[in-house]
Each structure stands twice: as structure tokens, then as C-alpha cells.
Amino acid sequence: MPPDPASEARFSPDYATARERFLTAAEGRAARVASHPIEARGPKGEELAVDTAYLGPEAPERLLAVSSGVHGVEGYAGSALQLQLLEAQLDGLSLPADTGLLLVHAVNPHGFAWRRRVNERNVDLNRNFLSHPDDHVANPSYEGLFDAINPTRLDEETDQRSREKLLGFAGEHGFGELQRVLTCGQYVHARGMQFGGHDAEASNAILRRIAAEDTRGAGRIAWVDVHTGLGPYGIPEMITECPTDHPAYRLGKAWYGDSAKSTQAGESVSAKLNGVMEHGLEESLPGDCELVAYTAEFGTYDGLRVFWAMRADNWLAAHGEEDTEKGQEIKRELVEVFRPDDPEWRAKVLVEGARVVEQTRRGLLS
């Protein structure tokens, strides 16, 4: 598919606009649309919901699924990709009669609407899909670095000191280990960064219901979950938590080539994570369903810049005030690191994203 001049326009300015455009485009295709509202509301009091659009037969053999916004503020790119799919790419996909297409919009609508990566209860949803509390994994190094990860003040001096502590840890144990400690999840501090939750969150339950019901008994499912923030600028890495001897890993390599990576093999831009959505899908689908689920992670800026932005946002939510100059600056930077204000980045994401969808379609049908 050639680059589309409309690509910049497909990036919506906010959740409410993105939602409305998604629903309108889905209805324009006569898709079966369903909305799963959550209790919390948006900044203008608007309803927040996980919306789905389904196109295809009542009982598909195979299913192509694309989800967006598990990490709230990362949802701009995924939503734009879904809009592109509905408005343009669908015509060229020519899915066979036995194959369905399922789009899941804004799995974390609160984070999308309020410009946070986490949800309404400060939970990183992509660490929430495990058995609570049995599978809560201890993260002792996180405890040791707690004050530097979650400073109570963010003045220049505290900021500097805590950055030095984190970089000192990286100097001693390597950046990979720092990344693992900071991102794998923690299940203790409800207001801290990378909190995976104490229970299954509302969006977790909704996603499981969608996986169980809206996949309509398909025997083979290819699921792409769109994220941003890690890796080279505008380029997707296709990430799985499956080990390299798992069929889904081998299929991913065949479908996506070198961009398919397993966190378990240490080859990914992402560290090994706990409680990812992939597990929730697996658990919610019938045992004989073949699932090939990949995170499409589109890079933005340097990993440290992204992390500092997330840390500042967590500080803002826990200790600061958004309606201040500093608060607004933190919000601007958070959005920038997950959705660069750059037409080239956006065009690249949509071109590469269309390629990922096409590769997935081909793989699913092979």
C-alpha cells in the first residue's frame, strides 16, 4: 500500500475524537459494533468504553484481530492504524469468506482520555493479566531503588540525585537489568510506577470477555496489539512473550521476519514482563484455538527519555498538580514520547503498520 497523504489526519487529537471516528468508520463498513463502558469518566465527563468492531461471518474459521490503547496514551497510533484499516486498507485486504476481522479500540480508555499510560487505578494493564495474588512476582531491586523511581519531589536536586542512583545501578548491573527492574512490573505499591494491580482490572475483565465471545469460536487467531515508545523511530518490533520453541514464535518469524522477537530469548527491545495481555487472551480462548499474538511496538525516542517522562507523570499523579505550568509540561512531554508531534513519524507508523497488518493477514491465511 503506498503512503497515504491522509495519514497525518488519522491521528486524532484526543480519545473522544478517536472513539467517535472509530465508531463512525465501523458503522460505515456495516461492522457489528459493541461498546463496553467502564465506570470512570473522561476529562469532559464523557463516557469511556472499550469498543469493538467485527466484520465477517457469524462463525469464522480464522480471525485477524487488532487492538489499541492497552497503554492509554500509546493509543493514538493504534487508533490511527485501526481507522486506516477501516477507511482504506480493508478494500485491499480481500479476506476470504471464512475469515473475520475484529478491532478492539482503546483497551484502556481512561489512560487514553486522561493521557496516562496506566489506567484509572494507576495500573499498567499489560502487567495485570495474571492470577492475583498467587502470581505476584517480587521485584527486590525495585524495592531498593524505590525512592529514585518514585521520588516524592521532582525539584532539580531530587531529580538529579535519583537519576544518578538509577544510572549508578545500570553502571553496576547493566542497562538491560535496569530496564527489567523498572518495567517487569511490581504488585506492592499502588501509587508507584509499573504497578500491576492487586486484582483483575475492569479492562482486563472486558478484554477476556471479548476474547471469549467476540472471537466467535475461530480456530485460528492472529492478534496484533499496537504499542509505542520502545525501539527505533517509527519502526515496529513484533514482540512475543513466547519462548523460541513455541509454535507462535516460529510462525512470527515466518510472518514478520527479523522484526519478530521473543522477550524470553533476550533479543527484544522489551524486557521479560509479567502479566501481559497475551496470557489473558490465551486463558480466555478455547484450548484448541491456535493463537499467534504479537505486540507491534513502534519506536519513538531514546529509552531513558521515555522512562523519565513516565516517571514524571507518575510523580504528577501521586504528588503534583496537573493544572500548573510544570504539570502541563509533564503532560506535553508524556504525549510527545508516545506520539511524536512529527508528520514523518506518523506517516511511517501508518505505512509500517499497514505492512504489519498485511503480513499478519498473509500469515493467518497460509
Ligand SMILES: [Zn+2]
Ligand atoms: Zn505499551
